[in-house]
Amino acid sequence: MQTLLFLILFPILAACLLLFVKRTTLRYAVVTLSALFIGGASIYLLIRYAFGDAVYFAAPSEGASMAMVAIEMVLALFIIYMGAKFRNYLAIVLAVVQAALVVYLEISFPGSLHAVNNLFVDQLSIIMALIIGIIGSLIAVYAVRYMETYHHHHPEVRDRQGMFFFVIFAFLAAMFGLVFSNNLMWVFFFWEVTTISSFMLIGYSETEEATKNAFRALVMNLLGGVAFVVALIFLAATEPTSGGIDLARVLASGDAAVILIPAVLIGFAGITKAALMPFSSWLLGAMVAPTPVSALLHSSTMVKAGVYILVRFAPVFAGTFAGFSVGLVGGVTFVVASAIAISQSDAKSVLAYSTIANLGLIAACAGVGTYMLVWAAILLIIFHAVAKSLLFLGTGAIEHRIGSRNIEDMEGLIVRMPKMAVMMFIGIAGMFLAPFGMLISKWAAIEAFVQVPFGLIFIAILAYGSAVTVFFWAKWMGKLVAVTRNVERVEKGFLEEPWAPLYIITGLVIAAVFLFPVISSTLIEPYVLAIYGATARLAQANVGIMLLMMALLLVLPVSFFLFRRTAKHLPVYMGGRPATPDLHFAGSLGLTREVQTRNYYLTEYFGEAKLFRPGAVVCTILILASWILAGVPL
Amino acid sequence: MNGLIGAVLFLILAPIAGGLIAGIDRKITARMQGRVGPPLLQPFYDVGKLFEKENVVVTTAQNFYVLAYLVFIALSGAIFFAGGDLLLIIFAFTLAHVFLVLGAYAVHSPYSHIGAERELIQVMAYEPMIILAAVGLYMVTNSFYVADIAAATVPAILYLPGVFLGFAVILTIKLRKSPFDISTSHHAHQEIVKGITTEFSGSTLGQVEIAHWYENIFLLGFVYLFFSWNPVIGVAAVAVTYVAEIFVDNVTARVRWQAALKSGWLAAAVLGLVNLAILSYMTIGGA
Numbered sequence: 001m002q003t004l005l006f007l008i009l010f011p012i013l014a015a016c017l018l019l020f021v022k023r024t025t026l027r028y029a030v031v032t033l034s035a036l037f038i039g040g041a042s043i044y045l046l047i048r049y050a051f052g053d054a055v056y057f058a059a060p061s062e063g064a065s066m067a068m069v070a071i072e073m074v075l076a077l078f079i080i081y082m083g084a085k086f087r088n089y090l091a092i093v094l095a096v097v098q099a100a101l102v103v104y105l106e107i108s109f110p111g112s113l114h115a116v117n118n119l120f121v122d123q124l125s126i127i128m129a130l131i132i133g134i135i136g137s138l139i140a141v142y143a144v145r146y147m148e149t150y151h152h153h154h155p156e157v158r159d160r161q162g163m164f165f166f167v168i169f170a171f172l173a174a175m176f177g178l179v180f181s182n183n184l185m186w187v188f189f190f191w192e193v194t195t196i197s198s199f200m201l202i203g204y205s206e207t208e209e210a211t212k213n214a215f216r217a218l219v220m221n222l223l224g225g226v227a228f229v230v231a232l233i234f235l236a237a238t239e240p241t242s243g244g245i246d247l248a249r250v251l252a253s254g255d256a257a258v259i260l261i262p263a264v265l266i267g268f269a270g271i272t273k274a275a276l277m278p279f280s281s282w283l284l285g286a287m288v289a290p291t292p293v294s295a296l297l298h299s300s301t302m303v304k305a306g307v308y309i310l311v312r313f314a315p316v317f318a319g320t321f322a323g324f325s326v327g328l329v330g331g332v333t334f335v336v337a338s339a340i341a342i343s344q345s346d347a348k349s350v351l352a353y354s355t356i357a358n359l360g361l362i363a364a365c366a367g368v369g370t371y372m373l374v375w376a377a378i379l380l381i382i383f384h385a386v387a388k389s390l391l392f393l394g395t396g397a398i399e400h401r402i403g404s405r406n407i408e409d410m411e412g413l414i415v416r417m418p419k420m421a422v423m424m425f426i427g428i429a430g431m432f433l434a435p436f437g438m439l440i441s442k443w444a445a446i447e448a449f450v451q452v453p454f455g456l457i458f459i460a461i462l463a464y465g466s467a468v469t470v471f472f473w474a475k476w477m478g479k480l481v482a483v484t485r486n487v488e489r490v491e492k493g494f495l496e497e498p499w500a501p502l503y504i505i506t507g508l509v510i511a512a513v514f515l516f517p518v519i520s521s522t523l524i525e526p527y528v529l530a531i532y533g534a535t536a537r538l539a540q541a542n543v544g545i546m547l548l549m550m551a552l553l554l555v556l557p558v559s560f561f562l563f564r565r566t567a568k569h570l571p572v573y574m575g576g577r578p579a580t581p582d583l584h585f586a587g588s589l590g591l592t593r594e595v596q597t598r599n600y601y602l603t604e605y606f607g608e609a610k611l612f613r614p615g616a617v618v619c620t621i622l623i624l625a626s627w628i629l630a631g632v633p634l
Numbered sequence: 635m636n637g638l639i640g641a642v643l644f645l646i647l648a649p650i651a652g653g654l655i656a657g658i659d660r661k662i663t664a665r666m667q668g669r670v671g672p673p674l675l676q677p678f679y680d681v682g683k684l685f686e687k688e689n690v691v692v693t694t695a696q697n698f699y700v701l702a703y704l705v706f707i708a709l710s711g712a713i714f715f716a717g718g719d720l721l722l723i724i725f726a727f728t729l730a731h732v733f734l735v736l737g738a739y740a741v742h743s744p745y746s747h748i749g750a751e752r753e754l755i756q757v758m759a760y761e762p763m764i765i766l767a768a769v770g771l772y773m774v775t776n777s778f779y780v781a782d783i784a785a786a787t788v789p790a791i792l793y794l795p796g797v798f799l800g801f802a803v804i805l806t807i808k809l810r811k812s813p814f815d816i817s818t819s820h821h822a823h824q825e826i827v828k829g830i831t832t833e834f835s836g837s838t839l840g841q842v843e844i845a846h847w848y849e850n851i852f853l854l855g856f857v858y859l860f861f862s863w864n865p866v867i868g869v870a871a872v873a874v875t876y877v878a879e880i881f882v883d884n885v886t887a888r889v890r891w892q893a894a895l896k897s898g899w900l901a902a903a904v905l906g907l908v909n910l911a912i913l914s915y916m917t918i919g920g921a
Contacts (some may be wrong), residue, residue: 027636434725467761478739556702563697567689572743597747
């Protein structure tokens with residue numbers, strides 16, 4: 001239990017310390033050390049608890065619960081203050097409603113708000129803890145130097161780095177709390193802390209746009225929070241059958257008809273937090289924040305809290321129409337967001353849509369909730385966290401170096417920033433190509449959906465979704481690998497420090513492929529087995545083939561040595577006109593003209609304007625349908 | 635063990651069979667156009683000649699991507715003939731094609747750039763249908779493994795007529811035949827500059843050609859799976875399908891990419907999904 005408490009409390013300690021650190025070097029030292037401790041502790045957690053069943057801890061209850069309610073009230077006051085300051089009355093209303101509901105819950109059901117065990121750890125918590133503890137802290141390390149450069153580039157932004165790192169570490173603490181809590185009241189408390197943390201981080205630059213987007217994120221997540229409290233009230237009111245606020249008892253409750261309603265409400269909270277349609281706009285708006293914040297929100301925190309709760313409740317959703325409906329919200333989000341990603345040229349925007357799409361896929365798996373799908377969903381969470389954090393951090397580094405995060409401007413990155421380009425290449429490959437992890441999960445999902453009644457609709461979604469996914473990632477890769485001539489190499493001179501986290505995460509993307517059979521057999525399969533009594537795994541032969549493919553991918557670059565010497569180099573074909581290697585050709589009248597290449601964005605078919613609204617409408621209907629289906633017994 | 639033999643046989647024999655089929659293809663095409671046509675072995679002469687050409691590149695990186703393309707095409711096909719998992723094979727082919735596309739991007743040339751974009755549109759157009767075809771075969775035979783599907787005694791085609799027709803539509807894309815040869819074409823009358831392969835020459839172009847032969851054999855193998863309950867009918871059906879593709883190739887002109895994308899997606903939606911929906915309705919009703 002000490003490890004759990006350490007992981008929750010130590011980041012808070014580090015956060016408080018960082019509030020007062022002013023010098024960058026000192027901050028770097030503190031952050032790096034804290035990251036080492038947190039990462040180390042999460043690995044210790046893995047060694048200590050991975051090989052047994054779920055372990056529950058009583059943990060001090062009374063005082064902690066009181067403190068949490070008190071902090072919730074303070075946070076509500078803070079939202080009301082900020083809402084008043086920036087005249088966002090919707091946020092005030094939601095905060096007041098939520099606080100009122102919490103007070104109502106505390107007063108009306110004092111007897112039903114105790115869980116026997118407040119904390120627990122099982123394989124799913126360990127996986128989440130590793131993602132938060134390793135990826136999250138690496139992002140924090142990267143952020144130190146990034147923020148230094150950021151303020152250098154943006155002198156107009158007020159330097160509030162103390163607050164910034166305080167929130168980042170508080171965020172990590174809240175995430176740890178969220179995945180270790182067995183008391184749903186505690187889960188809700190940490191849930192709210194992540195909402196406020198993201199609000200603070202998105203609004204960091206204090207521009208009008210940042211404030212607006214921060215409030216949008218806040219409002220949408222508060223909406224989910226309200227649903228969460230309503231679920232808690234419902235659970236407390238039906239304590240004898242539903243199990244009250246004890247997560248383990250709720251999940252083990254035999255009364256499916258009763259717990260389905262709170263499950264769908266908490267699932268709705270998960271949908272808002274995971275930025276599924278129609279709530280995806282908050283995550284897109286969050287791009288205004290400094291890049292490490294995006295990396296954190298997209299990979300290891302925040303949205304992962306949303307899908308974590310959905311995966312936790314997957315056994316409740318399994319086999320119900322309400323769950324199917326929640327799954328469809330995810331499925332529609334997956335295909336629509338992937339399609340919109342085609343039309344985006346801003347790197348962060350492509351990454352954001354891809355995140356939304358993948359969260360949708362995870363939600364689809366969790367909503368339908370068979371054991372094979374839960375297996376695939378957890379795998380998706382892992383691989384997405386690793387690859388996506390790499391891509392965000394990489395985009396941040398590139399933006400600082402070339403002054404743009406437009407994909408068109410990344411043309412020829414392999415020449416200008418070779419190391420960075422290779423890392424981005426690996427990150428992108430990790431998102432959609434065999435034998436990398438995301439593809440394994442999609443593959444497993446297809447095999448699983450085939451066996452589900454009406455699973456065909458998800459198969460169709462996956463078939464079209466993967467097709468568009470290939471398109472938007474491959475054209476980005478193409479830009480990176482274009483060998484442009486006569487351009488300057490700009491990689492050197494970049495601050496050395498941020499590279500270490502990038503190297504480590506790149507290593508993790510590759511290692512995840514090799515370690516995936518082990519991850520599956522030691523962590524995912526025992527969890528799925530414990531819940532469902534059956535588990536999925538990839539056939540040995542296929543694992544062998546995947547490893548062979550990965551080995552080939554690592555070996556093939558050696559072939560570069562074969563080509564180097566003999567080849568004769570010529571400029572590209574330019575319709576037969578005399579041309580230079582840097583794409584200039586002799587035009588008419590003796591003028592030299594330049595050719596430029598641009599990617600296809602197919603806006604006419606896949607534009608945001610065209611697809612977003614229909615997707616949002618369908619998802620809204622599906623969410624309402626899930627509520628009705630949960631309430632009305634069929 | 636059988637699997638390994640299948641894989642090795644594929645790696646050795648597929649280029650020979652693929653080249654021969656290309657020769658027959660050119661012969662039939664010529665006859666359809668009222669010409670005599672080249673000798674049957676002409677494709678081998680052509681590729682042999684390519685390997686004797688001077689090694690000319692725009693950038694050395696292009697050789698790497700094309701080699702990776704060839705290696706992964708051969709590997710994917712080998713997994714197919716080893717009786718492996720159909721979905722894994724489909725994804726491995728996608729990986730291979732991404733390498734070809736990257737090779738075309740790497741040279742940074744206007745013609746091959748457009749070819750690369752169009753190739754990606756083609757991938758996007760055929761991918762849904764090919765996944766649905768695999769799922770359809772699973773629904774009939776209860777396995778994603780090629781070995782099991784080929785050994786099934788059920789006539790898959792009777793359950794999957796729509797899926798088969800849809801597959802025939804995207805087969806046109808995969809075989810690089812009109813009207814969907816939008817990224818590069820075998821016919822000089824379709825384009826003057828060779829799209830995605832514009833900047834590849836000599837042995838590199840030869841490798842692209844060999845990869846294409848490998849892939850064609852895999853595709854014909856896929857067609858065979860629909861008829862595998864009876865080998866004689868199976869081989870005949872493969873032959874008929876291929877001749878039909880040649881016919882379509884010769885009576886149509888290249889369409890725009892929009893039409894290619896819509897055709898691929900509509901085939902998947904109308905022929906593939908409807909067929910599968912009826913099939914799953916039938917199996918649920920029967921169970």
